[in-house]
Amino acid sequence: xxxxxxxxxxNLALHQEFERDSRLLTFGEDVGAFGGVFRVTSGLQEKFGxxxxxxxxxxxxxxxxxxxxxxxxxxxxxxxIQFADYIxxxxxxxxxxxxxxxxxxxxxxxxSLLIRTPYGGGIHGGHYHSQSPEAQFLHTxxxxxxxxxxxxxxxxxxxxxxxxxDPVLFLEPKxxxxxxxxxxxTEEYTIPLGVAEVERVGSDVTxxxxxxxxxxxKEAADLVKNRYDISVEVLNLRTLNPLDxxxxxxxxxxxxxxxxxxxAPKTQGFGAEITALIMERCFLHLEAPVKRxxxxxxxxxxxxxxxxxxxAKRIVKALLEVVEY
Numbered sequence: 001x002x003x004x005x006x007x008x009x010x011n012l013a014l015h016q017e018f019e020r021d022s023r024l025l026t027f028g029e030d031v032g033a034f035g036g037v038f039r040v041t042s043g044l045q046e047k048f049g050x051x052x053x054x055x056x057x058x059x060x061x062x063x064x065x066x067x068x069x070x071x072x073x074x075x076x077x078x079x080x081i082q083f084a085d086y087i088x089x090x091x092x093x094x095x096x097x098x099x100x101x102x103x104x105x106x107x108x109x110x111x112s113l114l115i116r117t118p119y120g121g122g123i124h125g126g127h128y129h130s131q132s133p134e135a136q137f138l139h140t141x142x143x144x145x146x147x148x149x150x151x152x153x154x155x156x157x158x159x160x161x162x163x164x165x166d167p168v169l170f171l172e173p174k175x176x177x178x179x180x181x182x183x184x185x186t187e188e189y190t191i192p193l194g195v196a197e198v199e200r201v202g203s204d205v206t207x208x209x210x211x212x213x214x215x216x217x218k219e220a221a222d223l224v225k226n227r228y229d230i231s232v233e234v235l236n237l238r239t240l241n242p243l244d245x246x247x248x249x250x251x252x253x254x255x256x257x258x259x260x261x262x263x264a265p266k267t268q269g270f271g272a273e274i275t276a277l278i279m280e281r282c283f284l285h286l287e288a289p290v291k292r293x294x295x296x297x298x299x300x301x302x303x304x305x306x307x308x309x310x311x312a313k314r315i316v317k318a319l320l321e322v323v324e325y
Contacts, residue, residue, distance in 0.1 A: 004184045006177050009151035010040045010116075013158040014078075016188050018048050021076060024162065025052040028063055028080030037082055038118060038177055064090035064115070068098050071111045078162065084119035084171065085131045098167045099142035113167045116158075120212055120263050121295075121309055122175025126302040132211075132264035132295070137169055138241050138273070144168040144193060145240040149176075149214040151184050153238060156191030164193060173212035180215065194242035198251065202233035205257040205323055208248065208274060210237040213261050213310065220315035230323055240270060248274065249281050256287035257322045261310050266294035288325035293318040 004012065018024050026041060032055040035042030045053040056063050060081055067077040081087045087094075094115070101111040121130035137145055144166050148154035154172070161168040199214070200221055209217040214236045221232035233251050237244065252258045258278055260271040271292040278290050293310045301308055 001183045002186050003181050004151045004155075005179075005181045006148065006151050006154045006172065007038060007040055009155040009184050010148075010158055010172065011042055012184075012186070013155045013162075014041065014044060015047070017159060017162045018044060018052065020188070021162075023074065023076045024078065025070075025075060026078040026080060027054050027056050027066075029058055029082045030055060031080050036080060038174065040116070040172075041080065060086055060088075060090035061093055064093040064098065067113045067115075068093065068101065068111050071113045072101075072109045076112060076114075076162070078114045078116060081115060081117040083125075083129050084117045084133055085128050087115075087117055087133065091136075094137070094143065094169070095140045099140045101142075102166070103142060110165055111167060112165050114161050114164075114170060115168070116170045116172065118174035118177070119171045120173045120175055121300055121305055122212060124302060124305055127299040130300040130305070132262065134171060134240055135264055135268060135270045138270055142167070143241065145171070146193060147171045147211040147238065147240060148173065149211050149236055149238070150180060151182050153191060153236070155184055156189050157193070157238060159188065160190040160193050163190065168193075171211065175212040176215060191238065193239045194244055196238055196244035196247040197236045198233065198247065199236050200232060200234035202231040202255065204231045204255055205259065205319055206233045206235060206248075206251040206255045207259050207261065207315070207319065208235045208237065209261045210240065211263070213263055216310065216312050217261055217315060219312040220319060223312060223316050224319050228320070230319065232319065243274075245277055245281070248278065252278050252282045253285040256285055257325075258286075258290045259293055259315065259318045259322055260290065261293040261315050261318070263295050263309060265297045266292055267297050269294050288322045291318050291322050
């Protein structure tokens with residue numbers, strides 16, 4: 001075991017996977033000798049050479065397109081998009097080519113490609129370095145979407161994403177890249193995709209989240225337990241597609257109440273889909289309407305970042321409203 005932050009956990013997973021599989025290579029803007037803007041790929045070029053870890057031009061469309069091509073030739077590319085906000089020049093390649101490749105070729109060319117990218121707010125990056133675009137990819141069949149929320153999750157989920165035969169978008173919450181440390185096994189391990197974690201067992205209300213938001217959710221659960229003696233069941237989704245709907249349903253049927261929290265804007269955020277699924281499958285068990293606690297329907301602000309993000313205090317308010325309904 002070692003006390004690691006998320007960056008260190010991701011870096012360790014990359015080094016171990018590169019040792020395990022000689023087909024792996026990674027590329028993107030400044031990922032080589034510089035180690036990436038957040039240093040997640042540090043040491044890879046030095047250890048495995050420029051042929052397996054190298055810089056690319058500033059072209060997200062080119063990065064993804066190149067990755068799709070070499071994936072079809074049997075290699076396993078790991079593309080880094082420096083910030084999720086800049087993934088949109090490559091959006092067409094991802095949703096119209098990568099996600100549909102297995103379907104359109106009758107499983108001849110699955111294009112096993114991993115896209116890593118930091119996402120979310122919390123670093124005063126303004127509207128071009130703070131967005132949470134996960135919902136815009138969840139409307140695309142054929143693409144796995146995975147979100148880490150802790151160092152332990154980051155290492156295990158990244159190993160599974162690398163080994164997946166399907167294309168994976170791997171979102172890394174930069175707000176807690178270095179802010180959170182925990183004991184992480186130094187040996188290889190995987191966390192299965194499509195399986196949510198019940199982080200806290202509770203009886204009064206279910207609280208669902210992912211990524212950095214999960215840490216705020218845990219804090220809110222502790223606050224309402226200590227102040228109001230409300231028992232909150234906290235779910236960390238880990239994977240948004242495939243979604244572990246069975247764990248969600250089992251929890252909500254038990255508690256009868258639910259709050260879904262995420263950083264992205266409320267309108268058409270993934271919380272809306274989760275809410276609809278709960279209403280379809282748990283309606284007769286609900287004691288209150290499902291409530292969403294989300295980012296605002298505005299561009300991500302710089303000066304008012306704290307007001308935009310759904311912090312623990314906002315979540316506590318949402319939990320109390322649901323419980324007291």
